[in-house]
Amino acid sequence: MCMRMGGRSSKGSTKSVSMDGPMKTLHHDLYIxxxxxxxxxxxxxxxxxxxxxxxxxxxxxxxxxxxQVHGKTIRYIPTDHPHQISVKEVDGMWTDQEGVVLVAKxxxxxxxFLWNHKAGIVAALHVGWRGFFEGIIEDFAAxxxxxxxxxxxxxxxxxxxxxxxNFEVQDDFVTQIPGDKLHFLDETDGRKTxxxxxxxxxxxAKVGVSRLEDCGTDTYCSDQHYSYRKWTxxxxxxxTDSYQIFASAIVLRSS
Numbered sequence: 001m002c003m004r005m006g007g008r009s010s011k012g013s014t015k016s017v018s019m020d021g022p023m024k025t026l027h028h029d030l031y032i033x034x035x036x037x038x039x040x041x042x043x044x045x046x047x048x049x050x051x052x053x054x055x056x057x058x059x060x061x062x063x064x065x066x067x068q069v070h071g072k073t074i075r076y077i078p079t080d081h082p083h084q085i086s087v088k089e090v091d092g093m094w095t096d097q098e099g100v101v102l103v104a105k106x107x108x109x110x111x112x113f114l115w116n117h118k119a120g121i122v123a124a125l126h127v128g129w130r131g132f133f134e135g136i137i138e139d140f141a142a143x144x145x146x147x148x149x150x151x152x153x154x155x156x157x158x159x160x161x162x163x164x165x166n167f168e169v170q171d172d173f174v175t176q177i178p179g180d181k182l183h184f185l186d187e188t189d190g191r192k193t194x195x196x197x198x199x200x201x202x203x204x205a206k207v208g209v210s211r212l213e214d215c216g217t218d219t220y221c222s223d224q225h226y227s228y229r230k231w232t233x234x235x236x237x238x239x240t241d242s243y244q245i246f247a248s249a250i251v252l253r254s255s
Contacts, residue, residue, distance in 0.1 A: 025255045026098065028115045028122050031055050032159045032215065032248045034224040040105050040245045047247075048084060055101055055249050065103035065247065066090050070128045072136035074143060077102065091131050092140060094123035098252050107228040107245040108162035108219050110200050114140070114209070115250065116153045122250045129196055133178055137200065141207035151208035158214045159248050162229055164195040166220035 037054040040047055052063065063084040064077045074092030077100050087093060093102045102124035104111040109128035115121065125136055141151050169185070169192050177185060177194075184199040185192060197214065204212050219227040231243040 026120050026252055027255060028250055028252055029055070030113055030115075030157055030248075030250045032111070032157075033246055035226065035244075035246060039226075040247050051103070051247055051249070055251065057101065058099065058253070061099040061101055061251070063101045063103060063249075064093055064095075065105065066093060066124075066126060068105060068126045070109075070126075070130040072131050072134040072139050074123075074125070074136070074140055091126040091128075092123065092136055094121060094140075094143075095252065096121045098254055101249050101251040103247050103249045105245045105247045106159070106161075106219075107226040107231075107243060110161040110196060111159035111248045112137070112156060112200060113159070113248070113250045114154050114156045115252075116144075116149060117155075118153045119149055120252060121149070122252045124248075124250055127196075127200055129173075129194070132196060132199060132203075133176060133181060137203045138207060152210050154209050155211040156204055156209050156213070158197065158200055158212065160215060160217035160219045160222060160225045161197050161200075162220055162227060163197050163218035164193045166218060166229065167194050167196060168192065169194050 031054055033054050037050065048063065057063065062079060062081045064087055067086050067088045068091050069089050071091050073090045074094065075087060075090045077087065077093050077095045079097040079100055095102065096119065102122060104124045104126045106126065109126055112125040112127045114123045123140065125140060127136060144151060164186065174185060174192060181199055184195045186195065201212060201214060217225065219225045220230050226244045226246050228243050231239055
């Protein structure tokens with residue numbers, strides 16, 4: 001079942017917000033890519049070239065992409081890295097350094113990007129259901145609180161994600177849902193679905209994020225994005241040999 005969701009299209013979008021620093025004005029650029037611009041393939045050089053073009057990579061910038069494990073580990077990314085790095089076993093990255101491109105790879109999970117105008121911070125979180133259940137968003141809020149940052153100074157963007165009613169689940173999934181996130185489960189006519197996007201929005205509001213933009217795109221229905229769920233439900237003779245994912249990114253830059 002596919003439904004048109006509200007919100008602006010995220011196809012190839014770029015967003016900038018000015019932030020006044022002590023020496024110069026910084027802004028963040030956010031890139032929610034599509035099949036064509038952000039397709040992650042096993043041909044790493046070709047993928048990186050396409051990604052660098054999509055994010056309009058500048059000289060001296062570093063591309064940091066996560067080796068995601070569907071957990072809740074979040075790491076700080078400095079600038080003392082080579083041209084591109086793969087960050088091992090993380091599902092979240094943040095930086096306060098200019099020119100560090102933070103990349104999230106998804107194919108149904110939620111690519112969640114946050115920025116803080118006052119502190120000059122950007123973050124990328126890969127929010128799958130496991131990480132959501134384990135509290136990756138709450139952990140990011142705690143990390144910020146420990147550094148004296150208010151979540152009220154953060155804004156966020158949720159990219160293309162598997163949405164209810166296409167996120168159908170079984171009893172083994174239901175038994176893993178924490179009690180405080182059980183109300184995002186719906187059961188109608190014996191069919192159980194989970195609204196991960198609504199859960200992400202709810203937790204962001206609870207931790208105090210000042211503004212969230214949800215693109216509203218359901219990966220299952222979108223012909224511009226990949227869906228692992230849709231791939232598994234496509235007959236083998238009609239699908240690719242392996243499922244595909246797309247990458248999206250955020251970077252802090254000077255004007």
